[in-house]
Amino acid sequence: MSSATFLGMPPFPEAARSAVEDSRTRHNLHKATHTIRGKRDAVVGELGDDWQRLRAEGEAVKTHTLRHLDHYLEKLEESVRRAGGTVHWAADADEANAIVTRLVKQTGESEVVKVKSMATQEIELNNALEAAGITAYETDLAELIVQLGEDLPSHILVPAIHLGRAQIREIFLDKMAEWGVPAPEGLTDDPRALAEAARVHLRELFLRAKVAVSGANFAVADSGTLVVLESEGNGRMCLTLPETLISVVGIEKIVPTWSDLEVFMQLLPRSSTGERMNPYTSTWTGVTPGDGPQDFHLVLLDNGRTDVLADTVGRQALRCIRCSACLNICPVYERTGGHAYGSVYPGPIGAILTPQLKGMSSEADRALPYASSLCGACYDVCPVAIDIPEVLVHLREQVASTEAPLGEKALMAGAEAVFGSSTALDAAQRAAGVMRGAVPKHLPGLAGKWTDTRDIPDIPEESFRKWWNEREEGR
Amino acid sequence: MRIALFITCVNDTLFPDTGRAVVRLLERLGHEVVFPTGQTCCGQMHYNTGYRRPAARLAVRFVQTFEGADAVVVPSASCAAMIREHYPKLGRTGSRLSRRMADLGPRVYDLTEFLVDVLQVTDVGAYYPHKVVYHPTCHGLRFLGLGDRPYRLLRAVRGLELLELPGATECCGFGGTFAVKNGAVSAAMGFDKARHAVGTGAEVLCAVDNSCLMHIGGTLSRQRSGLRITHIAEILASTEKEYATT
Structure with a gap:
């Protein structure tokens, strides 16, 4: 008998990368999550509008009790x-x-x-x-x-x-x-x-x-x-x-x-x-x-x-009744399985609960709020209406304000400078138009994570605004 | 009707054809389109990645640029959702800014919503002789609740054969910076979306968001699938006359 533990597991992106390559697990998970989804849809669907009323009541009882x-x-x-x-x-x-x-x-x-x-x-x-x-x-x-x-x-x-x-x-x-x-x-x-x-x-x-x-x-x-x-x-x-x-x-x-x-x-x-x-x-x-x-x-x-309770946005995670509907509907969970989340609480609810319960001092805990495409399916099925995407973004704000990777900070600052004025955006678009023939198929750095598996679109000769301005001038 | 176009930074920079199609379509339907040139980006990337203050600054710019408009049309459900759902949370509660944002929000529409709900038209006189599948993007489906609006518009297009996309409501895996922060999972989701689309035998996959289409299209193109992507606006703007000339 030995004791398994989540301690020391790699952060989500790394754990998820190996998990998506495990075809047997992905097959098991796809089959299981889709079966439960189907059953849930049927018994929720048969209640019609009553379901949303029950859901609102569940949310209200929990919110009151937590207050x-x-x-x-x-x-x-x-x-x-x-x-x-x-x-x-x-x-x-x-x-x-x-x-x-x-x-x-x-x-x-x-x-x-x-x-x-x-x-x-x-x-x-x-x-x-x-x-x-x-x-x-x-x-x-x-x-x-x-x-x-x-x-x-x-x-x-x-x-x-x-x-x-x-x-x-x-x-x-x-x-x-x-x-x-x-x-x-x-x-x-x-x-x-x-x-x-x-x-x-x-x-x-x-x-x-x-x-x-x-x-x-x-x-x-x-x-x-x-x-x-x-x-x-x-x-x-x-x-x-x-x-x-x-x-x-x-x-x-x-x-x-x-x-x-x-x-x-x-x-x-x-x-x-x-x-x-x-x-x-x-x-x-x-x-x-x-x-x-x-x-x-x-x-x-x-x-x-009680720390979670002190956070006005994050506290809604405490309404959770551990039903797992958000795991079963989550396209990310379906492909990575639960172990990649490095916690007994995996899936969307885990991504907002674990970093709040444990704090975000480790890289693994800080990675969890990003383990979502923010597709919103979890919020839709949650029986106590926890707005999981809202809490994910809220936790990302906490990470970004302290420990964000330098590359990301630079990207965001650069983007803000470009979007800060329409002249700067126009200039950036014109520069991209000139460079369009010279963009390699495989890009370095963060952009390489895109070009590893996907082509980038052809950069057009002229932006929409350039076309519009020329059209207006021609009138 | 005088319509202000918010093109979005992605369309402006990478997909100008979509913008031209929106202008062509709305003008064909007898409306005036204006393009406030001070516009840049709605701030969604900053907001979703956790950079709230830059997002709030871009939101202020948006409100200043579009405040006077009767209607703002956005050929992107996710940017429309950002403006309608999240802007009011960016200003301090009860502040003048958050009131201005909440006031403008209801006049901001995704293109398909605007056509069906405001202009009350589903047959826009389009012609597009292709087999097409529609991918309902997450923000259009779950945040804006577009429902059957895009399907009604597509079904009214002459020559178009609309096929059913299996697993349609599942996210394509784009998710903004998710696409690179969790590239492997994003790619796995994109592969499945591409596989479902290719399996229908369609020639064209369309959606209301070019950012999602850029991800699915990049996957399809890397796989040399032959299935093309296009924004729904380009299908709706296409007519027999213009089709022959392009």
Whole structure:
């Protein structure tokens, strides 16, 4: 067992360059994203105009909650305590990992089963637990595949989206035995056979585990209820069978009431898996005597979120409900896959969330806001109307004002000088007209990134304005 | 009607034929076209790359140049979207500048919008005997919401056979400085767009944005595909009479 990490990966343009050349991954991604797109379009389309109303309501609930987050967080804490749970506050990943490690150690156990959770991926909880001698078993099928394969998640909803079933078969045959029940001999790559192998492998863990770790899709402030939506039933197993349940939840996951939750129960399944309703929705409120885990801990995670909240443009990223619709529609994600983004949050939402949560001190984080052609498809499908292109441009402004490459700064300054007066533009156009025969097919420097794969247009003899002025003079 | 033409820096410098076509078309439809010569660039490249202040300075120049116009026609959906969607955000909220920008915005039109919505014409009397595919560029499709306007204009062109472009709503991969900052991804997107277009058997690919067409066309030309690109204005300006002479 070794721990994979995104640390030290190359910046997006470099990682993306090798990713687009991987034809097997591109084939897998094209097929998967287009299938989910089709399903989403169908279940969103059937709602007609209601969809835009739901979307506006989802946006409004999240915006309101984030504006009064201090109030709702304290309310949630009070509700969870009243229901018999314990609430912990974690300012960053290290604090959250330390809290969870301590809680697991207190139980005397050395293993935990996990419900799929982005928050625990974000803080790399599994690595922290491993360092403390605790084994964390992922029980979501795709997370299991990634964990067994010593790989990294490449999608928020479908972490193993980059893998085809033949590759999954190999991973199962090769690795399951190291972790528990081995894959059956003669395992085929039939999806049913693969699911059955995972089911048998996991069943033993569910029945054995005394501690579970989860995240939550939503936390209802006024009742203290946590909510997980899932498809496989593994979450239900983890949330009900163990004696101790520890839930690590980002502070932005709050909704005020159950009637607010209703809006998201319609938005999330349709946007994520393209279903009217997901197969399993589990809700739990503190501790219920004689039923389910008798020891419940909620770890509320900041890890950069209050910094994001302070940015008036960027804060809309905190509305995200992790549905992945923006990944599935994104033409860039479709061609690079998730690993190129160097974060557990890939795709358009990752490009605005990661640099805001982590800050932009590294070249890799500064490259993310540029990992988009600003085509706007992500904004169109976002169920909580996050204007991702707007935030991308906003983050680019932060990069440009500090760490922009010199070549780019020179280009922008040069362009501004030319566009600063129509006389300068006219002069530049006339010079280009004179030089037109001497432009090589392959250009040096930044322009070479264009001519590597594309021809440049023929430069015309005269600009439009020259033609216009001559026409006016001739009248 | 007196129409102010904002040609855009890309068309002015690299695609003057598009500008000449717009003038020919609008004059043929009986309107007067003026070209305020102080115009340069809308500032979109600066804005999208994160250079907000130079973009704001270019926005001020644009507003000063076009403020008096009844209607400003732009043969580029992305520049029209820049002016309409982003200019009002460039001035300080509530400032005189942002009010002036918000005031001018509704009078700025992409060419196809202007024809269909303002002049209320879909049959512009054009003749273009070719198999054509239309690529709806992202700013036209998602930011301006051009919808079926370009298709209605093209379907009314005599001799033109409009073919369906698979994956039409997907970005071509140009994206301004994205084309060089993430050249490999941009090229991969461009290849797919080119492949879809070539697969239709069309002779000509048209769009409302020459910048996207420059990217797709550069890809098609490097592949020696034989498929040509042209701005929709050049198709709409073409007539039987003029066709014979060009």
